[in-house]
């Protein structure tokens with residue numbers, strides 16, 4: 001965890017919770033339950049107890065038992081349908097936004113963009129955002145009317161340095177972040193503000209900002225990645241979601257999602273990957289090849305293109321067996 005001195009003159013924030021202690025306790029409880037979960041992945045009661053789960057990585061992952069971020073005072077959601085994540089991420093974001101509102105009242109709402117899709121996985125046009133722990137959001141900007149959530153280009157004049165700094169350091173104090181993508185020009189603004197107005201020691205900023213010691217320095221939390229001038233990208237640690245996620249392989253996660261979708265919607269959508277054949281897909285989902293063709297109106301000569309969505313329905317044999 002980064003050790004940052006409290007800005008001179010700033011009030012000591014009330015800690016909303018003690019994350020390190022809480023996570024340690026939760027992680028221990030999860031470890032104790034882990035064996036049970038692994039054995040009984042299909043137990044119906046699991047749905048009620050199971051924490052949101054990040055399987056795999058941001059670039060190749062899935063999200064199980066997702067939680068939807070919802071709007072709250074001071075937080076505006078641009079894409080409510082694509083705001084799936086874990087409760088750890090939600091708690092940290094709400095707490096940090098609340099702290100900004102409490103300490104620097106009167107600012108623009110925090111505008112949150114894409115999180116992950118409901119099941120995680122590929123989320124175009126992003127290459128990441130796959131396991132529920134990545135969030136895109138707007139920088140705080142000054143001079144914008146309350147209730148105006150339209151897009152405003154970020155400039156030197158409207159970049160709200162104190163609020164961005166406070167949001168970032170609030171999340172850092174909660175030990176909530178794994179990585180932040182921010183344009184180096186904005187990092188420079190934060191750096192000057194922290195070393196100037198707040199009087200922080202430049203050495204203390206080294207673990208926080210990659211600026212001014214190389215823009216992509218990997219031992220800093222905040223790194224420069226192209227395309228992050230008009231939005232900020234946060235990747236959360238979410239230790240519980242990752243701990244539980246480590247219990248699932250991607251294939252197991254897929255099976256859980258399929259069972260849930262069949263239960264809830266009566267159908268599951270398989271996205272064709274390179275190298276998939278109809279026979280292999282039928283076998284993977286334990287359905288009849290002819291049924292799979294019929295459900296998707298495919299002829300014997302139909303070509304499977306990667307990215308095509310195939311519908312898989314309930315196992316026919318099971319249905320047949322139930323008819324007296």
Ligand SMILES: [Zn+2]
Pocket residue numbers: 126129134135136233
């Ligand atoms: Zn992003």
